[in-house]
Amino acid sequence: MPETAETKVVAKAAHRFGVPVWRTAKPDAVLAAAVEVAKQEILSIAKPDQLGSHLAVRSEGERVATHLFECTKDGYRGWQWFAVVTRAPRTKIVTVSEVGLLPTDDSVLAPEWLPWSERVRPEDEAAAAEKPQPADSAVQAAEAEPVLPEGSAPEFDDVEPVEDHAEFDEAQQETDAPKTEGSAN
Structure with missing residues (x-):
């Protein structure tokens, strides 16, 4: 029978969009009825507003x-969210x-x-080579590290010397001291 516009519409109506058509056996009745069990387990990884309606159940095997x-x-x-459910023989306890x-x-x-070697094309390399290189600018000068002549040290005008290290030394000795049994440290 040739396919007409009417038969295409009927075929599309029978198949819900986004639900794949499988050629496997009819699902186990107990597993097919376990929609709420599957839904609860999906909600363990998803927020309730991210889970829509049940679309289908698919048999994966016995x-x-x-x-x-x-x-x-x-x-x-x-x-689509999915939950794979199973059960042991002669039991109706469903496990996810x-x-x-x-x-889909x-x-x-993505x-x-x-x-990278396949992403860069010859025309990309040519465009990069044609781009004018900026001359020495204030930005490049600010980014460059200062070079000091040998034997000189940087000047720190706004740094005040610390005169008493006693408190720091005591605290450091307490943290570095090995702990012994019965000690409060």
Whole structure:
């Protein structure tokens, strides 16, 4: 049957945007019902206003499922919170094994990292070489360290000499003295 505009609309309506379509088995009924358990564990790493509605549950295998929730955290448009839940055979106690954030196809992601040697292009190097170098300026002079002639010392007009070091020496000896058993130090 050829695809028409009507069949495209119906197909899009059946698939919720941002929720991936998986080709795995139906999730375990106990795990699929554990939405509140998954939500509480996500709230251990997220603020309540950052957790949106439950989007889907996905079977990962026998007695393992992943719950997906909308992420409403600023700067994470298109991301989804997830909680992986599991249970032991013949028990209905659900355990959360992992929580976190997952990007979707609509997520804002950082660009792929490139080594510096690949980021600098020949035209970038040419533009840097053409840039005029500033002549000696007041800024460069202020940044340069002063050079003193050999045998001379810097002058400190506003520094007053300290005459009595006794208090400092006593305090230093107390902190440097080894501590012995029964001493209050």
